[in-house]
Amino acid sequence: MLWLTDYTRDGVKVSAKIEEKIIDPDEMPYEPIETIPTIEEMQTQTLLNKEVLLAMKEIGM
Template identity: 75%
Template sequence: MRFAQILYDKAHWIFEADEKPEFAPNIVLVDITDKHEVKEGWDFDKKTGEFTAPAIPEPSEPIEPQPTVEEMQAKTLLNTEVLLAMKNIGV
């Protein structure tokens, strides 16, 4: 048999056992033996007993790629050279 522990209306832990284990009364276990698609992190509707994949919202703004280490090093070197040049000309 396959079970899902429900925590905060999500499938928190999925495990297999020969029979439903007896845990503390506040631990909710749902038999998902016939629901092979259910994964940890899926939403659980306790009214209907149905699982759904979590909805991942689209970002409102495009995510800019982070600069590489080489790009950050080049920018630091350029900034240092500008500061040294400004010092040498008395600015």
């Protein structure tokens, strides 16, 4: 438990009690970091998408 003490502009003492939970790093939830694709990766994906659409058009889908 942590006591936080501060003062207002009038000099009045203001206190607050703060509870802090210490988390073990092994217990922290894991969230994978999503990487931002490079320009080349985005261009490659766009080209593949266009090729798939053209192939679908050619076979009548």
